[in-house]
Amino acid sequence: MRDNVIAAKTALRDLCDPTPLQRNVHLSAKFDADIYLKREDLSPVRSYKLRGAFNFMRKRMGGEGAEKLFVCASAGNHAQGFAFCCRHFGVNGVVFMPVTTPQQKIDKTRTFGEGFIRIELVGDIFDVCYGAARAFAADHDGILVPPFDDPDIIEGQATVASEIEEQWPEGEDPFDLIVMPVGGGGLAAGVTSYFADRLPDRAYLFTEPEGAPSLKRALTDGAVVTLDEVDNFVDGAAVARIGDANFEALKRFSADQVMAVPENALCVTMTEMLNVEGVVLEPAGALALTALSRMPAEEVRGRRIVVLVSGGNFDFDRLPDVKERAMRYLGVKKYLVLRLPQRPGALKDFLALLGPDDDIARFEYLKKSARNFGSILIGIETSRPENFGVLFENLARNGLKYQDITDNEVLANLII
Known part of the structure; x- marks a missing residue:
């Protein structure tokens, strides 16, 4: 897999520069540890989702693929990456988004894909929207670009790990913990697969919204499950069912390595990072960071930790609600x-x-x-x-x- 990921990373440079890996002074002092942030919120579409969409689509640009209609379903971030790639490759696309998607993400998707995409709002949750996208792609002989459950998507998301590897400070001891968010599982599957022969399994901590613990439930039950109910507050990670291919890559991990993070706790992290660091995070982008505050202090102190900051597509119309939730949680x-x-x-x-x-x-x-x-x-x-x-x-x-x-x-x- 490593050679394929490195090739994907090389191809990605035609689209964008690497996102930075930064040691955060504030968080390092707060937790008495070396905390490095992989800033996917600084990608051109302010999330890591561009990586998977690009890798999937570039592999289908030859022959009839370039003449096909591309289709995707997303609560926002995958849609933006998809739209960005449609314009990059000069192909037409249709984006299905839940009706509940924040307006900021809808508007940015339209901007990134201007002239090449159209948007359809369907359903209240992602899984309903995804079903509509699959049906549309089948009816119109289109190519469905899945948000997470596909080997090429996983391979694209794994370029995050390859960048971390090359960006880690020369001469520093290697990091001993990597904390990452989980929605559909594409990022986690890609990163863990890339580092499979370099990091022990205990070096990972996965984080999910408390209202959408699809990976934790799957690991507990030993099989993929579909959640009966999902809290949509963390719209970038509120997925009722983890991807089958992703679970296959992650099933070796323990359910104890998945932290279910309360939605209101995320709001504390979002307001702190905005007020102290000037960093804008969406709820899903705050998942991994929030885990640091909920871990026992002795499990964080003195460690070298990489935290994946997955996205910064935040609609500021939601800020009053975020502040309210943060105060109630505190x-x-x-x-x-x-x-x-x-x-x-x-x-x-x-x-x-x-x-x-x-x-x-x-x-x-x-x-x-x-x-x-x-x-x-x-x-x-x-x-x-x-x-x-x-x-x-x-x-x-x-x-x-x-x-x-x-x-x-x-x-x-x-x-x-």
Whole structure:
């Protein structure tokens, strides 16, 4: 495989330069380790997906392939890579994207493939969209460019590993851990296959969204499974079924090597990297980085770690939601339904119970629950999680009833 990957990497230079491998000073100091970031968010389409699409399509440019209609399905990043390649090769393509795809990714896909592609929005999740793309390609004698489950796609994604190998600082001890995100599994399959005779299996940590753990479930069950439900927040990795070819390459690993990362934890990483480093990450691009904060400190300290930053296609219209999720995850923002007496001065008495760092971010009168009491939805932000313990003690001491609905997803989605 190595020779084929190196050939793919050489061909890729006609399209773009290598993405940088950078030692991050902030993260290295934070975790007391040598943390290197492979910055796939700095590719021309701001994700690694360009690699697989290019490799797949370049192998089909000869003969009748150049006259065919190319088709793909994607939640965004593969679509952008596909569109970029359609324009590069001068071929026509049709892109199927879920209706839920962020507008920023739709617009960028259209820009990258301008004059050569058209976009069809189908279904709420990727797997429905992918089915529509397969049917369309079959009906129109088109060439389907799969997002992850294909040897040529895997080979293209493996060029990431080949670049890491040639970019690793000369004279430095080799890295001993590589952390990467998993959606359909093409990147993980490619990287692990490329390094198969150079790194032990224990040198890998895979990360998935908690709401779409397709690899972890497959490794646990010993076979590929289709998840009944997927959380689409991490749109670049929210896949209900890992690719068959990819699972074949990854099945030797333990389910314990797959970390399911809570969606709200990703938001903490996204806001930190934006505020501290000026790095824009999409949720899938924050998966591997977030794993560092969730690992035991002793498992990170002193190690040389490569983290694959897979993408930076973030729609800033989502930033308020990301900040909200981050604060809730850190425990510095909560939503309460408060039962307040309906008498003059009751609100003033409640406000007196707040601490000096507590701030009311939302206040909404819901309805009268009884003649003498009313229910109020209140959002409170504070500086430290422990401040809420003080507030709750004050509420109990003063006989005020409340319900904390912060982590109640059903109520939070309906009310908040």
